[in-house]
Amino acid sequence: MGKTIAEKILSNKSGRDVKANDIVVADLDFIMGQDGTSPLAIRAFKEMEAKRVFDPSRVAMVIDHSAPSPLQGVSELHHQMREFADEQGICFYDIGDGVCHQLVPEQGHVVPGDLVIGADSHTCTYGAINVFSTGVGSTDLAAGIISGKLWFKVPETFKFVVNGKLPAGVFSKDLILYLIGDVTADGATYMAAEYVGSAIEDLSVEARFTISNMAIEMGAKCGLMEADDKTIEWVKQHSKREFTPVSADPDAVYARVKEYDVSNLEPQVASPHTVDNVSAVSAVAGTPIQQGVLGTCTNGRLEDLRIAAGILKGRKIARGTRLVVAPASRSIYLQAIREGLIETFVEAGAAVVTPGCGPCVGTHNGVPSDGENVISTANRNFKGRMGNNKAFIYLASPATVAASMLTGRITDPREYIN
Amino acid sequence: MNLKGKAHKFGDDINTDYIISGRHKFKTLDMKELAKYVMEDLDPDFYSKVSPGDMIVAGRNFGCGSSREQAPLAIINANISAVVAKSFARIFYRNCINTGLPLIECDTDQIDPGDEINIDLQKGVLHNATKGIDIPITPLPEVMLKILSDGGLVEHFRKYGTFNFD
Numbered sequence: 001m002g003k004t005i006a007e008k009i010l011s012n013k014s015g016r017d018v019k020a021n022d023i024v025v026a027d028l029d030f031i032m033g034q035d036g037t038s039p040l041a042i043r044a045f046k047e048m049e050a051k052r053v054f055d056p057s058r059v060a061m062v063i064d065h066s067a068p069s070p071l072q073g074v075s076e077l078h079h080q081m082r083e084f085a086d087e088q089g090i091c092f093y094d095i096g097d098g099v100c101h102q103l104v105p106e107q108g109h110v111v112p113g114d115l116v117i118g119a120d121s122h123t124c125t126y127g128a129i130n131v132f133s134t135g136v137g138s139t140d141l142a143a144g145i146i147s148g149k150l151w152f153k154v155p156e157t158f159k160f161v162v163n164g165k166l167p168a169g170v171f172s173k174d175l176i177l178y179l180i181g182d183v184t185a186d187g188a189t190y191m192a193a194e195y196v197g198s199a200i201e202d203l204s205v206e207a208r209f210t211i212s213n214m215a216i217e218m219g220a221k222c223g224l225m226e227a228d229d230k231t232i233e234w235v236k237q238h239s240k241r242e243f244t245p246v247s248a249d250p251d252a253v254y255a256r257v258k259e260y261d262v263s264n265l266e267p268q269v270a271s272p273h274t275v276d277n278v279s280a281v282s283a284v285a286g287t288p289i290q291q292g293v294l295g296t297c298t299n300g301r302l303e304d305l306r307i308a309a310g311i312l313k314g315r316k317i318a319r320g321t322r323l324v325v326a327p328a329s330r331s332i333y334l335q336a337i338r339e340g341l342i343e344t345f346v347e348a349g350a351a352v353v354t355p356g357c358g359p360c361v362g363t364h365n366g367v368p369s370d371g372e373n374v375i376s377t378a379n380r381n382f383k384g385r386m387g388n389n390k391a392f393i394y395l396a397s398p399a400t401v402a403a404s405m406l407t408g409r410i411t412d413p414r415e416y417i418n
Numbered sequence: 419m420n421l422k423g424k425a426h427k428f429g430d431d432i433n434t435d436y437i438i439s440g441r442h443k444f445k446t447l448d449m450k451e452l453a454k455y456v457m458e459d460l461d462p463d464f465y466s467k468v469s470p471g472d473m474i475v476a477g478r479n480f481g482c483g484s485s486r487e488q489a490p491l492a493i494i495n496a497n498i499s500a501v502v503a504k505s506f507a508r509i510f511y512r513n514c515i516n517t518g519l520p521l522i523e524c525d526t527d528q529i530d531p532g533d534e535i536n537i538d539l540q541k542g543v544l545h546n547a548t549k550g551i552d553i554p555i556t557p558l559p560e561v562m563l564k565i566l567s568d569g570g571l572v573e574h575f576r577k578y579g580t581f582n583f584d
């Protein structure tokens with residue numbers, strides 16, 4: 001019987017021939033924690049009476065969620081992370097280096113065929129480069145860095161076959177919002193998602209990350225893609241590690257398969273307060289907006305900044321609105337400066353903040369006030385997500401966010417794209 | 419392990435931001451402090467309404483969203499003895515087992531707010547004492563029962579130094 005990508009990677013890493021629903025203990029290739037989860041993991045590490053991490057070169061900690069620290073309490077937690085990183089000699093990224101999910105692939109830590117855990121739910125992002133990566137909590141993280149292993153239930157797979165060609169002004173963010181709206185927030189719970197088809201193949205690796213990043217918003221454990229020539233070239237540019245991509249067998253068994261054609265897809269928007277509350281932009285166009293957010297692990301990459309800058313160039317954001325821009329990493333920030341994108345944002349009236357999570361998770365950098373509407377390129381619009389449970393968050397592509405900032409209302413970006 | 423308490427009922431898709439908001443969780447590792455804010459965005463008085471042993475009862479996809487382990491830890495420290503729901507999000511599920519918070523998967527339509535609930539984890543039975551009915555529950559996989567019975571993953575590692583399911 002054929003195997004899915006998830007079954008193959010978990011077979012390779014557990015040294016057993018496994019299929020969906022088996023429970024395995026498997027070897028981990030890389031392990032990551034961020035500043036919201038690492039302090040608890042460090043505490044669990046000590047409570048487990050461990051002395052050393054299993055392999056410092058395979059462990060990273062990233063300060064990105066509250067970076068730089070907005071509060072003394074947070075500063076103390078950051079201090080614990082810096083101390084632990086020094087003592088153990090692990091990879092460490094401090095404030096301004098970027099969002100964990102950008103850094104892990106960008107810095108070459110993960111390659112196709114890997115098995116990776118991260119103490120952050122959007123660890124599924126690296127599925128775009130054929131990595132079985134999944135989010136865990138702090139105690140699992142501690143167990144992982146001590147033993148180099150974790151137990152997994154081999155997931156069944158939900159295969160999304162996405163064909164057709166995305167129209168101008170419609171992007172990978174619109175595609176994944178559409179899929180989530182279709183299958184709902186728990187449509188793929190406990191499952192691996194596999195994304196295939198000509199629409200996926202057409203996308204750049206950067207654009208693919210956006211799709212795998214949001215696999216968790218349909219409940220999935222990971223969001224896997226095959227490694228094609230684009231993937232292999234991208235990985236070789238970023239990593240020196242050897243790798244063997246893993247593809248699904250033609251006779252692999254899927255729990256569900258759904259087919260889509262996205263040739264006529266419109267830009268999509270997720271309205272408050274759930275990610276699966278998705279409609280075409282036309283259904284919510286005109287909704288007044290007070291704040292925009294461009295960035296996050298979903299859409300803070302160079303390509304995203306270029307798309308938004310293309311719309312904002314030579315224009316000003318509407319009076320009564322504000323735009324927060326957070327590049328996803330230091331290297332993206334630098335390249336955006338070199339290309340003049342940052343100049344475009346600043347001239348348009350945006351506030352550019354430290355590379356990292358920015359205002360995504362409500363710790364700092366742009367908490368909205370009561371009753372305000374925010375349009376964001378992030379992946380979650382839960383009530384209270386940005387630090388105020390009386391604000392309203394809409395999710396959209398960088399193009400839709402940029403266009404909406406120019407008018408102060410939710411706006412179809414195709415009005416600005418020829 | 420026998421659990422006993424009254425039901426506090428919530429709906430579908432209760433995410434970890436509702437369980438404990440990001441604006442509180444980054445501040446401290448003091449779970450007693452965080453416990454005061456459990457479910458605050460849905461019910462500002464929740465913490466003061468809970469008597470020790472009470473249960474959170476919800477619909478589908480409980481615990482979706484972030485991987486914050488502060489969510490189960492804050493629930494435990496709010497003196498909740500178990501979460502009963504139609505289904506759970508995956509990371510939350512693991513985190514609860516690892517931190518020692520029992521999860522019960524069953525049909526929750528037959529539980530109303532304030533109902534007295536008794537659970538026998540070994541036998542796998544949930545009894546709604548107010549309504550006088552038994553509700554079947556989905557058994558936990560063995561690996562999880564092992565971690566729960568060791569008292570969570572920290573205790574499991576203190577005992578074995580690594581994963582040991584033999």
Ligand code: SF4
Pocket residue numbers: 064065099100101120122296297298356357358360361378379
């Ligand atoms: S950018 Fe937002 S979603 Fe991504 S890791 Fe940071 S807080 Fe989480």
